[in-house]
Amino acid sequence: MPTQQRPTNGFSSRTGGSPEPSSWTVSMMVPVLLFLLLLLGPAAPEETQAGNYSLSFLYTGLSKPREGFPSFQAIAYLNDQPFFHYDSEGRRAKPLAPWSQVEGMEDWEKESALQRAREDIFMETLSDIMDYYKDREGSHTFQGAFGCELRNNKSSGAFWGYAYDGRDFIKFDKEIPAWVPLDPAAQNTKRKWEAEAVYVQRAKAYLEEECPGMLQRYLPYSRTHLDRRESPSVSVTGHAAPGHKRTLKCLAYDFYPRSIGLHWTRAGDAKEAESGGDVLPSGNGTYQSWVVVEVPSEDQAPYSCHVEHRSLAQPLTVPWDPRQQAK
Template sequence: MKVLVVLVLLGIHNAAAVTHSLKYFYTSSSQVPNFPEFVTVGMVDDLPIDHYDSNTERAQTKQDWMTKVIANDPQYLDRNTQIYLGHQQIFKSNIEILKQRFNQTGGVHIYQVMYGCEWDDETEEVNGYGQFGYDGEDFISFDMKTETWIAPQQQAVITKHKWDNDKARNLQTKIYLTQECPEWVKKYLNYGRSSLMRTELPSVSLLQKTSSSPVTCHATGFHPDRAMMFWRKDGEEFHEGVDEGEILHNNDGTFQKSVDLDLTSVPPEDWKRYECVFQLSGVKEDQITKLDKAVIRTSEAGNHIIIITVIAAVVLVVVLAAIGFLVYKKKTDKRPPSPVENREVQQQMLPTA
């Protein structure tokens, strides 16, 4: 199944603003072995805050600080459980509807939804989105400007006409995505400030598979994910022979990144002219690691460390993709947070196809 995964890196060099997000992912599946028929997860800044699946049929929180939400709203889990139970039936029906639209019978089928918003804490710019997919392809998406639905496939045109005719629901969807959702981003940030707004510096290592392989500068355990990493020669950043990796998730909520340097044409006596630089948003001092053969880890154990951490991060991304779309992607709200997120509106965003 083709799944679109977009990883966004905000560069420190350009003093980029901090973007926070609240997203909900829904996946309904048919005949997928060892996977629940229905799964939901809510995420703040790409960290899961709650979860529900058809095996347990019970909403659960995923972050310690969510106990503060429940303290203000004791019915949070019970109410969400009932909402997700309703969604579970709608999504199951939608798979059957879409199977008929696509002239399908049995086999593995997956219906996915991602909706939510991003909020820029400097410009206050808001971006909302609602996207639906079927069997790994875009099925229908919400156009915020026109308050109508976009159908990239012929089989979605019926759904588009049906949903476009409900103008009141479309307006309510836009209001939620552009007004209510950003307010809840701020509130959740306020609840989870110590976790979501924390700063953690990484452990930086130099790794090399063989003496002729590129040298990898690997940083792991940093937070937030707004970081830059590059090689410098004689104090100047350069890119020749450099291969920069993406920022990846670690299982503990921190991040990792690596950048490779090809030293094939660099004589050993010139190695001292090179250094790896790591910059983390909000931290004034750079972490600088001099290119020194004596500190490069070349043993198989060292290689296993980076391979295992990268695999763990890739597995996490795949799991998140399997339960929804990862697409398109220090101010906080000081007011006391209201106790209930408007899930009634969210229910109306997920009608039958």
């Protein structure tokens, strides 16, 4: 990313004519990746197939920072993998593994300068909102996200939105094009960001041209990592308390990419799970998921866990062995 100069309308402007506003933030109380998957919906597909890639920028601003939670931080993602981090304490953009070992992907000095400019604008917007509501005493969070997607080497989607204290605040609609206020205070933000019509057109150009161009530039350094496939390990356990049903749990872990099919079968027929089904990051670049069913203690039918994942040549079936039931 080229270095940006700070403009006067609340956006950061890019050399080459495409702007960015202060970008996005994610609630510090919710894991960033989970919040992203919930917020973005179809704009950032959960299942990244070969030829499908996304670039996302996530920002968080806090009015009252505390230890471990700086006033501002930014994380950039390629697909679901974080590839650099910046915060208001270090004020430097730092690539994350495995990109920390890659030479030539980005000019990190220029990226740091860019993030510092965005930090100033982002926190200024948070301050404006607090002034509107005349609330300087409370603890407030400003959130936002922007990014784009490529499918088969063509631009196929983009998103750009903000939230204040967990509520939708403003979003950019590139089809109009215009900023769409979703909160009373956002009317002022809209007027500020649309003071000059050229900035609206630049925002549209950023989503449709510049962001996909950046993603194209990053991919030669990233495809091997983003396209990798890691097969799930599977653990099947059971537990029964006297007078209660048996509880069977199937845990799949250490798999990538994220999308997985996981369900129990009884004598070959699918069973509806009592709980589970969520797919969560494991903290090491892979994912985990589980499903739980309850079985009547007198039921002697065979139960198996059925697993489908892109890394597997064929679905995996793991039977539950009553002899290994947890005591």
